Structure formats: structure tokens, C-alpha cells
Amino acid sequence: MMKREECLxxxxxxxxxxxxxxxxxxxxDWEILSPSDLNFRPDASAMGISSSFGxxxxxxxxxxxxxxxxxxxxxxxxxxxxxxxxxxxPKNLIHIVCENGxxxxxxxxxxxxxxxxxxxxxAKAAGIDKSYEFDNLDNFRDEIPRIVKEDGPIFIVLKVIxxxxxxxxxxEFSFLESRHRFKRALEREIGEINS
Amino acid sequence: MADSHPICEELKKCxxxxxVTIPDVWLAPLDRVLRKDPExxxxxxxxxxxxxxxxxxxxxxxxxxxxxIQNAGMLAAVNSLNGVAVELQIPLLMLISYRGMxxxxxxxxxxxxxxxxxxxxxxxxxxxHLRQPEDIGAITKALQYAYTCxxxxxxxxxxxxxxxS
Numbered sequence: 001m002m003k004r005e006e007c008l009x010x011x012x013x014x015x016x017x018x019x020x021x022x023x024x025x026x027x028x029d030w031e032i033l034s035p036s037d038l039n040f041r042p043d044a045s046a047m048g049i050s051s052s053f054g055x056x057x058x059x060x061x062x063x064x065x066x067x068x069x070x071x072x073x074x075x076x077x078x079x080x081x082x083x084x085x086x087x088x089x090p091k092n093l094i095h096i097v098c099e100n101g102x103x104x105x106x107x108x109x110x111x112x113x114x115x116x117x118x119x120x121x122x123a124k125a126a127g128i129d130k131s132y133e134f135d136n137l138d139n140f141r142d143e144i145p146r147i148v149k150e151d152g153p154i155f156i157v158l159k160v161i162x163x164x165x166x167x168x169x170x171x172e173f174s175f176l177e178s179r180h181r182f183k184r185a186l187e188r189e190i191g192e193i194n195s
Numbered sequence: 196m197a198d199s200h201p202i203c204e205e206l207k208k209c210x211x212x213x214x215v216t217i218p219d220v221w222l223a224p225l226d227r228v229l230r231k232d233p234e235x236x237x238x239x240x241x242x243x244x245x246x247x248x249x250x251x252x253x254x255x256x257x258x259x260x261x262x263x264i265q266n267a268g269m270l271a272a273v274n275s276l277n278g279v280a281v282e283l284q285i286p287l288l289m290l291i292s293y294r295g296m297x298x299x300x301x302x303x304x305x306x307x308x309x310x311x312x313x314x315x316x317x318x319x320x321x322x323x324h325l326r327q328p329e330d331i332g333a334i335t336k337a338l339q340y341a342y343t344c345x346x347x348x349x350x351x352x353x354x355x356x357x358x359x360s
Binding site: 021042059060061078176179187 | 213236238239240241242244245246247248249250251252253254255256257258260274275277278279282283284
């Protein structure tokens with residue numbers, strides 16, 4: 001088993017200009033480990049939406065790589081998005097789920113299906129052929145440079161242990177402010193691509 | 196079989212290239228046309244909440260889209276409509292077949308019809324009616340409203356507006 005923070009640090013080393021759509025604690029930790037105006041968490045008030053939001057971005061910006069950093073509880077709320085992603089098959093989408101078997105943000109209650117269900121099998125059966133699962137940090141570190149260069153859609157399960165989040169939720173967090181910052185950052189990026 | 200539909204033409208006139216959808220009997224004539232139109236990228240989804248997220252992502256990527264669903268689907272997607280589309284000020288255009296309203300003959304559709312407008316009002320989502328083919332301008336107006344005020348807007352589609360004569 002791995003720690004989420006360790007996995008995200010490895011991923012951050014291989015980030016170039018990817019747009020990263022986070023969910024819950026994975027997204028929050030990511031913002032500390034790989035800060036960028038191209039990070040965004042759309043799920044502050046609608047858990048589970050991140051994979052769909054990332055798919056929309058991937059369809060709109062086929063020339064840009066989109067990474068979705070999902071949680072297991074979040075993906076369970078939107079399992080159908082795996083079917084939709086497989087059907088649309090965007091080459092530029094990497095969907096990563098940190099699986100700790102817990103609703104960590106709400107008090108570590110076990111997720112439904114923890115220990116009996118396999119996200120990787122579900123993703124493969126949905127039609128995402130490039131589905132991976134890692135429970136060993138060295139293997140993940142070895143494989144990730146190759147995987148992030150593959151054509152998508154790519155689905156990666158990271159089996160992690162419950163860890164301490166790097167930051168607590170801030171009561172000051174302004175969803176709307178983060179929305180405007182992200183939109184402006186994208187407009188700069190899209191503008192540069194078009195010009 | 197018709198290879199054009201006034202609603203499809205109107206969407207294209209508005210610059211919409213992505214249509215995110217789940218079928219409905221009333222929507223079927225429009226659905227057939229959308230699937231065949233080479234200028235439209237059809238994004239079929241399994242659940243309407245996905246559609247809200249996808250349309251939001253498309254907007255951030257600077258693409259106009261429409262979410263074409265039945266009112267049952269709008270009701271199923273209420274948390275995402277509230278927590279993503281309204282809260283993030285997404286100019287989301289929804290075209291919603293208004294089942295359980297004038298023109299519907301199935302009793303079991305009416306609970307949805309009854310709840311549709313009160314729920315949209317509770318979410319503070321403005322809506323237009325497109326009851327007859329001559330109301331087609333409602334789509335352009337709704338999209339203008341959505342982008343001017345950066346808000347989701349619904350167009351409630353009546354049966355007659357969806358049938359192709």
C-alpha cells in the first residue's frame with residue numbers, strides 16, 4: 001500500500017502543462033503539491049462531478065492533456081462516467097482514482113464495496129482498455145513516465161492507505177473565486193494556442 | 196424520414212456544436228436528426244448529472260453546448276444544477292422535454308410535470324417555453340440570457356414543438 005501524498009508527489013514530478021481536475025481530498029492535497037492556476041476542483045458542492053467535468057474539458061480542448069484526480073467515494077457516485085468516457089474515448093484524458101476504501105472527508109466511514117469491488121475491472125469492462133492498478137510506490141514511479149505519454153483514455157487506480165490530508169478544508173475557500181481564476185488561466189492558455 | 200429539425204438548425208445557428216443528451220420519446224425526432232448531423236458532436240451520457248459536469252467542462256474549454264434531456268432527468272440532476280451550474284455561474288443551456296404537461300396522455304408522467312417549474316424556480320434557474328414550432332426563437336433568447344448573465348437557463352419543450360410535420 002502507498003500513501004496518497006507519496007503518489008501525488010511522484011505524479012507532480014511528471015506534470016508539464018496538464019490541466020488537473022481534482023476531487024475532494026486528492027484535489028486538495030494536489031493543490032499543495034503541484035500549485036497551478038490550471039488546477040481546479042469543481043466538486044465543492046457536488047461530489048462525484050469531477051470525472052464528468054474533466055471529460056467535458058477533454059472534449060473541448062483535444063490538444064491539451066487533462067488529468068482527473070478522483071476519490072473512490074466520488075467515483076462511486078458517478079460510475080456511469082466510466083462508461084461515457086470509454087464511449088467518447090478522448091485521447092487526452094487520464095483518470096486517476098485514489099482508493100483508500102474510506103469516505104475520508106466525512107469521518108473515515110468505509111465506502112460501499114471496499115474490499116469486494118475492483119475499480120480497474122469495472123473500468124476495463126466499461127471499455128477503458130488502458131486501465132492500471134498500483135499498490136506499490138516503486139512500480140508506480142517506474143511506470144508513470146510511460147503511461148502519461150500514452151494515448152487515452154487512461155484509467156489508474158492508486159491503492160492508498162488512509163493518510164493525514166496535507167491541509168484541512170478552509171472555511172474561507174471561495175468556490176467562485178477559484179472558478180474565475182481557473183477560467184482566466186484557461187482563456188490565457190486557449191488564446192496562446194489560437195494565436 | 197426528416198433529416199433536419201428546426202431545433203437542431205437553431206442550435207447550429209447559435210454556434211452550438213456539442214449536444215449532451217439522454218433520449219426520451221418526445222425528443223426522439225430531434226435525437227434522430229442530431230445523431231446524423233455531421234456538424235454536431237453528440238455526447239450520450241448514462242445519467243443527467245454527468246451531463247451537467249460535461250457541459251460545465253465544455254464551457255471552461257470555450258465550447259458552447261446544450262444539454263437535451265427529459266424533465267425527469269432535470270429533476271434527477273438537481274444537486275449538480277445547484278452546486279455546479281448555478282454556484283459556478285455556468286451558462287448552461289438545457290432543452291427539457293416537458294412531460295406531464297399539456298399534450299401528455301400518460302398519467303404517470305404528471306408527477307414530473309407538476310414539479311418541473313417549481314424546482315427550476317427554487318434553483319433560481321430562468322426558463323422559457325417552446326410550446327409550438329413558432330416559439331423557436333426561445334432557444335436563441337435563452338442562450339443569450341445564459342451568456343449575458345452567466346447562469347443556467349432552461350427551455351421547456353412542448354410536444355408540438357418537438358414533432359416534425
